[in-house]
Amino acid sequence: MVTRGFFSGRRPPSDTDARIxxxxxxxxxxxxxxxxxxxRVRTEDWSFTLKQGPKPLKKWNWAEFNALPQSKMTRDIHxxxxxxxxxxxxxxxxxxxxxxxAGIEPPTAYTLALSFDGYSTNVPTKDLVTGKAMVALLYEGxxxxxxxxxxxRLLVPHLYFWKSAKWVNGLQFTERDEPGFWxxxxxxxxxxxxxxxxxxxxP
Amino acid sequence: MTAEPSPQSPWQAATITRIEKxxxxxxxxxxxxxxxxxxxxxxxxxxRLTAPDGYQARRSYSIASASETGGGVELAIxxxxxxxxxxxxxxxxAVGDEIELRGPLGxxxxxxxxxxxxxxxxxxxxxxxxxxxxVRHRTLRNNAVPVAxxxxxxxxxxxxxxxxxxxxxxxxxxxxxxxxLTREPARRPSDYSRRxxxxxxxxxxxxxxxxxRLAYVCGSNAFVSAAADALIGAGVPAGPIxxxxxxx
Ligand SMILES: Cc1cc2nc3c(=O)[nH]c(=O)nc-3n(C[C@H](O)[C@H](O)[C@H](O)COP(=O)(O)OP(=O)(O)OC[C@H]3O[C@@H](n4cnc5c(N)ncnc54)[C@H](O)[C@@H]3O)c2cc1C
Numbered sequence: 001m002v003t004r005g006f007f008s009g010r011r012p013p014s015d016t017d018a019r020i021x022x023x024x025x026x027x028x029x030x031x032x033x034x035x036x037x038x039x040r041v042r043t044e045d046w047s048f049t050l051k052q053g054p055k056p057l058k059k060w061n062w063a064e065f066n067a068l069p070q071s072k073m074t075r076d077i078h079x080x081x082x083x084x085x086x087x088x089x090x091x092x093x094x095x096x097x098x099x100x101x102a103g104i105e106p107p108t109a110y111t112l113a114l115s116f117d118g119y120s121t122n123v124p125t126k127d128l129v130t131g132k133a134m135v136a137l138l139y140e141g142x143x144x145x146x147x148x149x150x151x152x153r154l155l156v157p158h159l160y161f162w163k164s165a166k167w168v169n170g171l172q173f174t175e176r177d178e179p180g181f182w183x184x185x186x187x188x189x190x191x192x193x194x195x196x197x198x199x200x201x202x203p
Numbered sequence: 204m205t206a207e208p209s210p211q212s213p214w215q216a217a218t219i220t221r222i223e224k225x226x227x228x229x230x231x232x233x234x235x236x237x238x239x240x241x242x243x244x245x246x247x248x249x250x251r252l253t254a255p256d257g258y259q260a261r262r263s264y265s266i267a268s269a270s271e272t273g274g275g276v277e278l279a280i281x282x283x284x285x286x287x288x289x290x291x292x293x294x295x296x297a298v299g300d301e302i303e304l305r306g307p308l309g310x311x312x313x314x315x316x317x318x319x320x321x322x323x324x325x326x327x328x329x330x331x332x333x334x335x336x337x338v339r340h341r342t343l344r345n346n347a348v349p350v351a352x353x354x355x356x357x358x359x360x361x362x363x364x365x366x367x368x369x370x371x372x373x374x375x376x377x378x379x380x381x382x383x384l385t386r387e388p389a390r391r392p393s394d395y396s397r398r399x400x401x402x403x404x405x406x407x408x409x410x411x412x413x414x415x416r417l418a419y420v421c422g423s424n425a426f427v428s429a430a431a432d433a434l435i436g437a438g439v440p441a442g443p444i445x446x447x448x449x450x451x
Contacts, residue, residue, distance in 0.1 A: 035445065
């Protein structure tokens, strides 16, 4: 349906068109969205735990985690509130390298990412491994600020950005695909921006 | 050449039935959706504008009306001068226009009677919109839950819904309005003239019979950060604080 009188001059440059998923617009800034107050997690209090169901598999403190092999990922990110930001540069530990350090293969097909503020979000395990996702520690070469999820956030750039849990403190492998915080509140279980899977009613 | 949205499409055409200027920069638009529409206080809709070449712009707007009110869905839109969508509403949109809308959306920043109270609402500028829906819902349901609304605006004339809010405050039925003007002296004895801070939050909480069961904070990102920190500074635990950030 064409909207009467809407002739915006704002178009993404045509060479970038293919990088902007449907319904998204290009943002130069880096807006902040979250469900509650910003937790200020001190690195001395920080830890990261891998769990299978309720059972802890391995836990790292900040120094141990930072000693794991680190990789860089520069990716376009897509927020469900319709902005897309190109070329965001992150550095951190690939989920593959976290699993390798724990000496395990992914035990189940589904994962819940858990955060210090009680937030959680579900991601199929296959979307976290084989170089697809990391626990990011640096943004633009600097420690991630608390409003953007520091000291560490999950980065799953090929899904809508709420899946990239801020203030992450663990991954929990689950037998079933269990909805996390936003998924219980109407957001999509998978969240593929290219298929515009924003809300639970989207196919 | 209006293509009907397919039955499965979550988008629907809604007709603008009324437009009313609220403040120099905020105007309310009432939409009559073409399909049944029932929302919870605090939810939002997504709006999608389509140019003749197919280019689309989409934004979220909180619902200001309570579902009990007839006459359509009220959105209160602030004009950002170099924005893409808000100036379209202020300069172009007219009564009778059809706009594509999706919703109601959002399952976190909502207040239902079963959530109980007391509740503390903290809004900055157009961030008051979803809080207004909560206040209206409470009033129309004759709900007695104690509510304090701290509303920060730059100046008196930018206090959106001002007459309605002061009218509700005057009823003394458990709803308490606290205005804080950041660029003008306070007008009412119990109001403030500064940015929200922990002391102001502590004083707002004292107006409630007991500590808030839930606190809702909405506005620009900078406002929400400052107000949520102020609540924590006033001793409110993080758990009951719900935030809605307008992004920029
Ligand atoms: C859940 C939710 C609820 C909301 N509820 C409300 C509400 O009730 N009322 C309300 O008024 N708003 C609300 N908002 C904000 C709203 O969605 C829009 O962000 C707002 O109206 C601005 O949109 P815009 O298209 O006018 O501005 P945009 O075009 O998005 O620009 C925003 C600002 O960024 C600048 N800008 C960004 N990109 C460019 C560019 N390429 N060129 C020039 N300038 C640029 C502009 O200067 C402008 O001031 C809500 C947001 C969310 C997420």
